[in-house]
Amino acid sequence: MTGSAANRPAPVAVVTGGARRLGRHLCEVLSSRGYRVVIVFRQSADAADSLVAAIEANGGVARAVQADIGVRADVQRVFDDVAAHEGRVDLLLNNVGNYNPQDVTKLDPAVWDATLATNLSGAYYCCYHALRQMPDGGQIISIGMAGLEGIRANTRGADYYVSKTGLLVLTRALAAGYASRRIRVNMVSPGQLDNSIDLPPPDKIGSEVPLNRAGTMTDISEAVSYLLEASYVTGANIDVAGGYRL
């Protein structure tokens, strides 16, 4: 490492929903790639603390912040806190995405409001505040579930697919709007991960997923790792789904 690189502070990643499952894995990968990680959790304080301890045990730097990202004041507080402690955001990883599927003929307006508030408005609040302390060349990656499901009629989980399709529209708009600052904004869309509540049994998965297996967290983190280095890619939605959307 050259002297100037050695003196450069480690980049800062803010990961929403980072304490458990996919978000936790992505925090660990980002730490192994040299990021200082700010883990945003809502209820899983113990899991967040254990992740901070695990990252520190591996020589990384992390801390956890509690917030409901669907609440604007909470998100403002998180990023004020990041400004005070880390002083910058090099990467925002919007990982939160709640999926409580109901049939569209019975979809409760309260469920609709909660899904849109968290998955879409919450992601926008995070983008808004992160971008204000992001240096030129920073980036935003959102975890989606976006493709034709948002357009093709789907009676189950309409609120979720509307939120993820909206997040893709936001991703593309922000990519265009911030390109002059070399800030790249992209999405990675899994299909059926191996921890999905909708996962078909192994002998049936081929009828939903042409590559005949569920996705793994590593499949997703490989796409995120690609985007971290892909300096000519912005406004993209990388489908990491084994052909689920074909």
Ligand SMILES: NC(=O)c1ccc[n+]([C@@H]2O[C@H](COP(=O)([O-])OP(=O)(O)OC[C@H]3O[C@@H](n4cnc5c(N)ncnc54)[C@H](OP(=O)(O)O)[C@@H]3O)[C@@H](O)[C@H]2O)c1
């Ligand atoms: N799993 C899949 O098969 C699959 C498939 C396609 C796409 N995805 C997408 O991949 C991402 C991660 O999926 P996952 O299954 O790992 O997620 P998950 O377990 O459903 O949720 C991840 C975390 O989100 C946090 N969270 C939820 N609402 C929040 C809020 N209002 N404010 C702050 N944090 C909140 C929760 O934190 P606490 O525990 O701290 O409350 C939870 O641990 C999501 O965007 C999802 O849509 C997943």
